[in-house]
Amino acid sequence: MPELPEVEVTRLSFADRIAGARIESVRLGKPLRWPAGLPANGLAGRVVQAVRRRGKYLLLDLDEGLLLLHLGMSGSLSFAARQPAAGVHDHFDLATTRGVLRLNDPRRFGAVVYAHSEDSAEAVKLLGGLGVEPLTEAFGLDAFHAGLKRRHAPVKQVLLAGDLVVGVGNIYASEALFMAGIRPTLRASRISRPRAEKLRLAVRDVLARAVAKGGSTLRDFSNADGQAGYFQLEAMVYDRAGQPCRVCGTPVKSIRQGQRATYFCPHCQKS
DNA sequence: AAAAGCCCCTGGATGC
DNA sequence: TGCATCCAGGGGCTTT
Incomplete structure (x- = not known):
């Protein structure tokens, strides 16, 4: 499914609504591509400040740290005030004061990875080798x-x-x-x-x-x-x-x- | 360094 | 209807 346009369209569809939301809880389903590497004390209380995109990754900037999301081949996100009970392919829920962000990904090639900063080893491993953004002036x-x-x-x-x-x-x-x-x-x-x-x-x-x-x-x-x-x-x-x-x-x-x-x-x- | 192949996983379509 | 096979929007890892 998701190439740059689908990831960007997804970002645009919820970035403004989730910005400023405080995280209440996280629910993980079956394992995705990599371990999420969440902090031992969870993410509750942190605030989602912005949603950016780098290549086919979505970056959820928190007031401390960030979440890297990848949709793989079959992933899609939904963001709603209320979500139905999690189905077998719902592998990540981020419950916030503004709604629940949910990743549905039947094939589980997608990923949710926590990184302490964009320069941390976990983030660089995923983002480090990426080429230029095609929709920016940098693509010369x-x-x-x-x-x-x-x-x-x-x-x-x-x-x-x-x-x-x-x-x-x-x-x-x-x-x-x-x-x-x-x-x-x-x-x-x-x-x-x-x-x-x-x-x-x-x-x-x-x-x-x-x-x-x-x-x-x-x-x-x-x-x-x-x-x-x-x-x-x-x-x-x-x-x-x-x-x-x-x-x-x-x-x-x-x-x-x-x-x-x-x-x-x-x-x-x-x- | 770069290229080619394999693999992760589930589900839908197709063929026998 | 049942079963086997192939294919799918990604991309990391290993081998050449």
């Missing part, structure tokens, strides 16, 4: 092109890796490469500067448009208010194998790269 052509230059892997997989630029997952990698007219199998190092610029702008554009549409809901994504996203309806190639390209009519092709599906138009993305 010089560094992006230079980064592509030194990678020989297929450009699709370089986008997914997240160490050059964060937030681009399997849907938006295919979509951005389509917009840029670049074949996903092209070695990153072979991308010219003008084409790198096309790709940079395409990444920014597709992610920004997806945020505006509430993200993509393929099966079960919803924001913290329970609302689905609609960007999947605008997908040019993702999950459209065999269907006509929306630009030229050529059947969209599906291949596998690194155990993940990639979609592209053989005509619009010739090289």
Whole structure:
């Protein structure tokens, strides 16, 4: 489910409401990707000051310490004054004076990790290797092109890796490469500067448009208010194998790269 | 250093 | 209906 747009849409849907809330209690369900590492005396009494996003992580800033949340493949958050009794896939509840923040994650690839500070070992382990934020001014052509230059892997997989630029997952990698007219199998190092610029702008554009549409809901994504996203309806190639390209009519092709599906138009993305 | 493969986990879709 | 197989939006870890 969650790539940058879905995580950002989730953040926007509850950040203002939870800011200023005092934590009352924490409930943990089944183990997630990593141990939560909560302080021995819990989090009760701490105040949620803000919700930020770094890549696909949400950072809940507390008056002391912070919580790192990751939605994995199947996670979603909900924030409501009252929550129903926890179901089998509800693995984290943060009860606060303003409502309960709940993580539902059937596959449990997600994570909730407490860190004393953003510079602590626990936080650096998760955030340290992340690339530049694509929707900020820091995402410039010089560094992006230079980064592509030194990678020989297929450009699709370089986008997914997240160490050059964060937030681009399997849907938006295919979509951005389509917009840029670049074949996903092209070695990153072979991308010219003008084409790198096309790709940079395409990444920014597709992610920004997806945020505006509430993200993509393929099966079960919803924001913290329970609302689905609609960007999947605008997908040019993702999950459209065999269907006509929306630009030229050529059947969209599906291949596998690194155990993940990639979609592209053989005509619009010739090289 | 970088790339390729494997693995974590559950559930839905498909095929026999 | 039952069962096996494959696939899914992520990404860390190990091996080449």
